[in-house]
Amino acid sequence: MVDEVIHQSMRLKIMSSLNVLPKADWLDFSRLKAILQTTDGNLGAHLETLSKAGYIAVDKRFEGKRPQTRIRATPAGRKAFADHVAYLRAILDSAPE
Amino acid sequence: MTTDQEEATALLASVAGTERRTREFLVYARAGDYMILWGILWVVGFAFSDRLGAHTRTLWLCLDAIGFAGTAYITWRAVSSREPGSTARNVALRTVVASLTFMGFGTLWVDLAHFGWREQSAFWPSFVTACLFVLGLWAGRAFSIVGALLFATTMAGYFFLGPWLDLWLAVTCGGALIAGGFWLRR
Numbered sequence: 001m002v003d004e005v006i007h008q009s010m011r012l013k014i015m016s017s018l019n020v021l022p023k024a025d026w027l028d029f030s031r032l033k034a035i036l037q038t039t040d041g042n043l044g045a046h047l048e049t050l051s052k053a054g055y056i057a058v059d060k061r062f063e064g065k066r067p068q069t070r071i072r073a074t075p076a077g078r079k080a081f082a083d084h085v086a087y088l089r090a091i092l093d094s095a096p097e
Numbered sequence: 098m099t100t101d102q103e104e105a106t107a108l109l110a111s112v113a114g115t116e117r118r119t120r121e122f123l124v125y126a127r128a129g130d131y132m133i134l135w136g137i138l139w140v141v142g143f144a145f146s147d148r149l150g151a152h153t154r155t156l157w158l159c160l161d162a163i164g165f166a167g168t169a170y171i172t173w174r175a176v177s178s179r180e181p182g183s184t185a186r187n188v189a190l191r192t193v194v195a196s197l198t199f200m201g202f203g204t205l206w207v208d209l210a211h212f213g214w215r216e217q218s219a220f221w222p223s224f225v226t227a228c229l230f231v232l233g234l235w236a237g238r239a240f241s242i243v244g245a246l247l248f249a250t251t252m253a254g255y256f257f258l259g260p261w262l263d264l265w266l267a268v269t270c271g272g273a274l275i276a277g278g279f280w281l282r283r
Contacts, residue, residue, distance in 0.1 A: 002100060007100070007108075009108065009111065012108060012111065012112060013111060013112070013115045016111070016112040016115040016116050016119070017115050017116070017118075017119040019116075020116050020119040020120055020123070021119075021123075031122060031126075034122070034283075035115065035118050035119050035122050036115070085109070085112060087100075088100070088105040088108055088109050089105075089109065091100055091101075091102055091105040092102060092105055092106065092109070
């Protein structure tokens, strides 16, 4: 069964990136944007979708006077990502020789 | 909605590419702290090397001690945020032992081969930047680029700048390590 939230290409990339981090670690918005080579608006929209699905946690805070947004995958997000990668691999495994 | 094999292949390739880039960014971010620390120490060391005469060796011993302590602290801080304290201490200790091994190897051959001061000045940056180049073959090409550039500037200083070698190394190697460190952490 396809998870429509995570199946979209940019959201899958976001989850791939966050899944690499240790469970307690956060990734800065700006760093995630650089890794994915996308724009603020595009990344922000997809993060909102993932956040509503409960797949990521978003933390907005101030570091000194500068606002900082940090993101990390939730346990539900990590499971959804692992399930979706398994689903994609199963499609390839089912390919006729 | 169904997914065909072509799409699945493309998505899995995209996942693998994103994971690789993320790991590179994480390594760069951590390496940036080490580069800034050692860059500052190299600026100080090379800037004062030709003014302190017999005390130069003492200056470098103090700077190296600060560098090893700082390296251990940066490693411990990075690892302890996600691993138990004992693991962080072990990783920090291994980092210091690895650094001391490299330094011991270099010192041994500098003394055995009776390097002059200019050779010593050029040896350490060229040794470290060659290691940086090799590291880049696995950990990310930015290390190789920085390593190759600094190796070239070190050799250029050795062959063409005569008495200005130490100041040249302070600016190019120390300064570039600091700049490179901030660039990697961006």
